[in-house]
Amino acid sequence: MLTDNFGRRFYYLRLSITDVCNFKCNYCLPDGYQCDQPRDFMSLDEIKRLTSAFAGLGTEKIRITGGEPALRKDLPEIIATCKQTPGIKKVAITSNGFKLPEHLPQWLNAGIDAINISIDSLDPRQFLAITGHNKLDTILKGIDMALADGRPTVKVNTVLMREYSGSDIQSYLDWLKDTPVTLRFIELMQTGDNQKFFDAQHVQGSRIKQNLILDGWLPVIQDKAAGPAQEFYHPDYQGRIGLIMPYSKDFCDNCNRLRVSSSAKLHLCLFGENGLSLREQLQCDDIEPIQAKILSLLGDKKAAHFLHDKLTGGTKHLAMLGG
Numbered sequence: 001m002l003t004d005n006f007g008r009r010f011y012y013l014r015l016s017i018t019d020v021c022n023f024k025c026n027y028c029l030p031d032g033y034q035c036d037q038p039r040d041f042m043s044l045d046e047i048k049r050l051t052s053a054f055a056g057l058g059t060e061k062i063r064i065t066g067g068e069p070a071l072r073k074d075l076p077e078i079i080a081t082c083k084q085t086p087g088i089k090k091v092a093i094t095s096n097g098f099k100l101p102e103h104l105p106q107w108l109n110a111g112i113d114a115i116n117i118s119i120d121s122l123d124p125r126q127f128l129a130i131t132g133h134n135k136l137d138t139i140l141k142g143i144d145m146a147l148a149d150g151r152p153t154v155k156v157n158t159v160l161m162r163e164y165s166g167s168d169i170q171s172y173l174d175w176l177k178d179t180p181v182t183l184r185f186i187e188l189m190q191t192g193d194n195q196k197f198f199d200a201q202h203v204q205g206s207r208i209k210q211n212l213i214l215d216g217w218l219p220v221i222q223d224k225a226a227g228p229a230q231e232f233y234h235p236d237y238q239g240r241i242g243l244i245m246p247y248s249k250d251f252c253d254n255c256n257r258l259r260v261s262s263s264a265k266l267h268l269c270l271f272g273e274n275g276l277s278l279r280e281q282l283q284c285d286d287i288e289p290i291q292a293k294i295l296s297l298l299g300d301k302k303a304a305h306f307l308h309d310k311l312t313g314g315t316k317h318l319a320m321l322g323g
Helices: 044-056 075-083 100-110 124-131 136-149 162-176 195-201 205-214 288-298
Strands: 012-016 061-065 090-095 114-118 153-160 182-187 230-233 240-244 257-260 265-267
Touching: 012 044, 044 075, 044 288, 061 075, 075 090, 075 100, 090 100, 100 114, 100 136, 114 136, 124 136, 124 162, 136 153, 153 162, 162 182, 162 195, 182 205, 205 230, 205 240
Parallel strands: 012 061, 012 257, 061 090, 090 114, 114 153, 153 182, 182 240
Antiparallel strands: 230 240, 257 265
16 A cells, blocks of 8 residues: 555545646646657556556556646547556546547546546636637537536536636536536646746635535535545535635645656655656566555655745646646
8 A cells, every 4th residue: 555654545646648738728838838848758558557556556546637638649548548457446537628529438438437627717708818718618518418428427627816716606606506517616826837827816715615614515525535625515506516725724634646747757746846757667567666666755755745835846837747
């Protein structure tokens, strides 16, 4: 079992398969993707060995992230590889959903269990202003298709920003009345490239939590392999609300996830200083050296991030690791 020096167990791997993204979200890549390093992404064989190694160490859930993972043409094969790995119980994906109606059937056939789609506004004009793309209607159509299919759980991610989120919260609540998705409000996080934007736009999720409780929303008991969101339900709503609040007290106490970048580097924290390469160990089918390397590196995991001190480590922007 993957356990760190603080007794935290790691059931959950966030696996980035590319750092390329085709959106220009103002909180992440406002100038679009910049190719400033070799694009030597893990092959399907390397991904297969990596997932087998983690599964053998107790990992039960894999979330495929980017950048935008759908930009890899072999994404269905990657999903199927993860899903067919003994010990892996759940395979999820986080995507901007730019061609969701087109991609969804392939993902479902490959065995995807859960889909997270980023929608930072339900107003088409505001969505365009945030992302640089007029894709909201396409994304919502894809979500309706996923809900109609019934197999994957569906979550929607929205980043809280002072300039945009205030007027949107009520529209999200109205949408959740009849839409059985989990909407997760995510606090804007400071990264190496966005300090000025962060200072102007950061909103504390704790204020929304207080309002939800006052309005009768009740906490959901989370599974051991769940992500960091605090989730709430309301008897009058089909949908749920989650809050991801990395600046809240004790946020890191129950950390249960590790990250591997598209270039095969283990990241012990989203805001750690450097990724730790697993590339050499991924070149043969023997997973024991991979597992030994992971276990040896896990001893360096810190008790918490240092975001409160404005220390963002090596994370220039969230597309590097998919959040």
